[in-house]
Amino acid sequence: xxxxxxxxxxxxxxxxxxxxxxxxxxxxxxxxxxxxxxxxxxxxxxxxxxxxxxxxxxxxxxxxxxxxxxxxxxxxxxxxxxxxxxxxxxxxxx
Numbered sequence: 001x002x003x004x005x006x007x008x009x010x011x012x013x014x015x016x017x018x019x020x021x022x023x024x025x026x027x028x029x030x031x032x033x034x035x036x037x038x039x040x041x042x043x044x045x046x047x048x049x050x051x052x053x054x055x056x057x058x059x060x061x062x063x064x065x066x067x068x069x070x071x072x073x074x075x076x077x078x079x080x081x082x083x084x085x086x087x088x089x090x091x092x093x094x
Contacts, residue, residue, distance in 0.1 A: 018045070019071045038086050049079070052068060
């Protein structure tokens, strides 16, 4: 599970790229993942989402608020897509 890669990148790097908007989470991207890969990616996305939420809120920085909210939105949408794809393949990830 630790050596699972997606598009030549580690699962942690893929989760960070999704959060930053460099990679879009699609069902085609998830097509080659096995059960362990689904679980690892789900874990990394949740971990990154927790890190973003735990970071200090930029209360007077409009651009910082926008960037933070976009990252949270991308992570949430990716988790929804990942959970739906896992459900279709009858993989339990949670």
